[in-house]
Every structure is written in C-alpha cells, then in structure tokens.
Amino acid sequence: MSGKQSDLELIKVSKRYGQVSAVDAIDLRIPSGSYCCLLGPSGCGKTSTLRMIAGHETASDGDILLGGRNITVLPAADRGTAMMFQSYALFPHLTVLDNVAFSLKMKGVAKADRHTRAQQLLERVAMGQYAHRKPAELSGGQQQRVALARALITEPKVLLLDEPLSALDPFLRIRMRAELKRWQSELGFTFVHVTHSQEEAMALADQVVVMNAGKIEQVATPHEVFNAPATEFVARFMGGHNVLDQGEDRISVRADRMRLLREPAGGAIEARVAAVEYQGTYVLVELQHEAISEFSAMVSEADFYAAPWQPGETTWVSWQAGDAHRLA
Structure with missing residues (x-):
C-alpha cells in the first residue's frame, strides 16, 4: 500500500464500560505501511483501543477511519483489518491448512482455491511442511506462524497483534520479534501491535504510542521516546x-x-x-x-x-x- 490510502486514524475515540473510562477521547494517526506499537502498563487502554480498531469492541464516542473510510460501526469482517490474538485461537480439530483457509471457506471460496492460497501463505512463513498437522503437534513459535498466515489470508490493510509474543520463552521471543519486523517490511502494510514490554516496542516500532490511564502520553519514534520522554510517566515507564x-x-x-x-x-x-x-x-x-x-x-x-x-x-x-x- 502506498501513500495515504491506508492511513489509520482515530478521532476523539473513547471507550466506557459503565462509569469506567478505559479510553478517553484519544487522537491518533498511524501512517500506512508503518509498524506501530501501543505501549503501556496493564489497564492503560491499549487493548481496548486495538479491539475498537478491530471491531471486537464498539467505540463509545469518536470515529475510526481507514484510508479515509469511516469503519467505526462496520462489522469486523468488513473493515480491512485482521486480528492475531494472544492465544493464537487456532481450531484444535482442524489441520494447519484448514485453519489458515477457514475465513475463505466462510466466504464460499472453493476448496481447491482456498487450499492453494493457504499453502502459499504457509510457505511464506516457513510452515508449508506442517500443513497437515494439528495445532497440538506444533511448538508455540510454529503456532504463531500459523496464526499469522491465517490473519494474512484476508489480505488486510492493517494487521492487529494483541501481545503476540508474551506466551513465548525469552529466546524464541527475540527470534520471533525479528521475524515480525521482517514480515511487516516485506508485506508493506500496517502492523499495530499491543505490548507492555518497552524492549519489544523499541525493537519493533517505527511509531511508539505510550498510553496511561486511557490517554496518550506520547507518540514518537523509539529513539525520541527514550531520549526525549514527554512526561514524567513516560520517563519512568520507559526505564533507565x-x-x-x-x-x-x-x-x-x-x-x-x-x-x-x-x-x-x-x-x-x-x-x-x-x-x-x-x-x-x-x-x-x-x-x-x-x-x-x-x-x-x-x-x-x-x-x-x-x-x-x-x-x-x-x-x-x-x-x-x-x-x-x-x-x-
């Protein structure tokens, strides 16, 4: 995607659960083709923000635009986004190939066509040889690659990642971090990645969005956030x-x-x-x-x-x- 045709923009977006404000009138623009990390402690509003972009939560106020198109109230499947969940959420009874092809099956794509496309994506994430295994036969890192292929099959403009590395051991986390960055660079579309790890955000992001108590404290490059924290909260949260x-x-x-x-x-x-x-x-x-x-x-x-x-x-x-x- 080139230019601004897939810029993601949040305008005065809020999310309330009863009397509790999880996200408080935030404004954010994520350029097309960038790797954005929503960073902050538990309860800061980053996951609620991601779920509103995905369509898994309804915004209480404000607008969400993707490529200038207002997607605020659209169903998740019609937004041009895809979500990769923390748990990977693979179907245990389906093969790897059928897990990846599942959304195309729901759209009525013929079996041969959806399997061809699913196999191509599995090859792309180095999982082609595991196409006929079940998720339980795979390691955590392998399951993550399958989940990524499944998200990519819908050809989204924006891939949403909810703490995708948190379940991995430290060595694999570093390796998968490098792979995520490589995939984002090769695919060229926008990744929005929720994490509470400063190290993860610094390693991956072009744009870091530091959140606290439902508000955005700072939006900047990793270098700027670390060397020029905007507020006391950012300075303390980033550490060092x-x-x-x-x-x-x-x-x-x-x-x-x-x-x-x-x-x-x-x-x-x-x-x-x-x-x-x-x-x-x-x-x-x-x-x-x-x-x-x-x-x-x-x-x-x-x-x-x-x-x-x-x-x-x-x-x-x-x-x-x-x-x-x-x-x-």
Whole structure:
C-alpha cells in the first residue's frame, strides 16, 4: 500500500464500560505501511483501543477511519483489518491448512482455491511442511506462524497483534520479534501491535504510542521516546531514567549518563549506594536520596571493577547539562 490510502486514524475515540473510562477521547494517526506499537502498563487502554480498531469492541464516542473510510460501526469482517490474538485461537480439530483457509471457506471460496492460497501463505512463513498437522503437534513459535498466515489470508490493510509474543520463552521471543519486523517490511502494510514490554516496542516500532490511564502520553519514534520522554510517566515507564527536580523545572537524566564521584564536586548530588546489580556489560548502582525516588546510575563493567562501589558508601552524582531533558 502506498501513500495515504491506508492511513489509520482515530478521532476523539473513547471507550466506557459503565462509569469506567478505559479510553478517553484519544487522537491518533498511524501512517500506512508503518509498524506501530501501543505501549503501556496493564489497564492503560491499549487493548481496548486495538479491539475498537478491530471491531471486537464498539467505540463509545469518536470515529475510526481507514484510508479515509469511516469503519467505526462496520462489522469486523468488513473493515480491512485482521486480528492475531494472544492465544493464537487456532481450531484444535482442524489441520494447519484448514485453519489458515477457514475465513475463505466462510466466504464460499472453493476448496481447491482456498487450499492453494493457504499453502502459499504457509510457505511464506516457513510452515508449508506442517500443513497437515494439528495445532497440538506444533511448538508455540510454529503456532504463531500459523496464526499469522491465517490473519494474512484476508489480505488486510492493517494487521492487529494483541501481545503476540508474551506466551513465548525469552529466546524464541527475540527470534520471533525479528521475524515480525521482517514480515511487516516485506508485506508493506500496517502492523499495530499491543505490548507492555518497552524492549519489544523499541525493537519493533517505527511509531511508539505510550498510553496511561486511557490517554496518550506520547507518540514518537523509539529513539525520541527514550531520549526525549514527554512526561514524567513516560520517563519512568520507559526505564533507565532518573526524574529530578531542578529549581522550578522537572528533568529526566538517563541512568547511563550519571557519573559517580568519590569526592564532592560543584553541582553534584550527595547520595548513598543502596544496592549493586551486575548486568553484564554494565553494573546498575541503585542510589538512595530522600528527595529522589527510583534513583540509579549505570556504570560500565570496566569502570566499576576498576573501583567497585559497595552498598552503604556515600557518593556524589553528577551529569552534563546537555544530558538533562526537560519534562512537560
């Protein structure tokens, strides 16, 4: 898809469950052909937003447009979207081939034609040789590929993914992350992916949408979200940032930009070493200061072991003025 013909736009979209507002009048534009991650903690509204786009939840207010076409009240099957569920939701009694072909069967496509198309998609996700197996005979990663092929058979403009990697072990999660990114790049259409994992969003997305309490806190590239968080919530949620009060301003400074000193220096903050955690390439030094919560510094492995810090020691913490980012 090229140009704006498949841009996805949410205009003042809300979702209420009784008196509870799950999504609160959000505005969002997702460019055609991009990989967008809706990121945030449990209960922030990201899954409700995805389900409204899919047509599995009805928006309480607002409009959802796909390629300029208002799809807000259309049935899920008529929207030009496809959903890949967290559980994969494969039919256990059907073969892999029939699982993938199922939606074409519902549309009345002849058996030979739908099986040909399903086999082509299984080949594309490297699952062609498993066409006649049942889902129970497949690994989690293999089931995910089948679920992806099943979603793609409808030729959607937008593929919606609800925490698709959360059920996988850490090694497979990283591998499947790379495959999702590759598939999105090859297919060229829009992926909208819900996750609570900052690492996953940073690795996959062109566009990160950070949500909190039903509202959007920031929409930006992964690089911008991490290096220039818009709000205190984003800085804390993304991790690796210290949020500090500096006069009338609230700022964030990345933990890897903090320098630990053994003697007082101009502008340095006195703190106490609370804990030390070895992380491989760096050592995370947790700090204690009565006016700063979640205070830490990342020290390179070489620097730390050249002069190790011990819990209970006093340190002075400094940073370069250019490393301080002002928060809204």
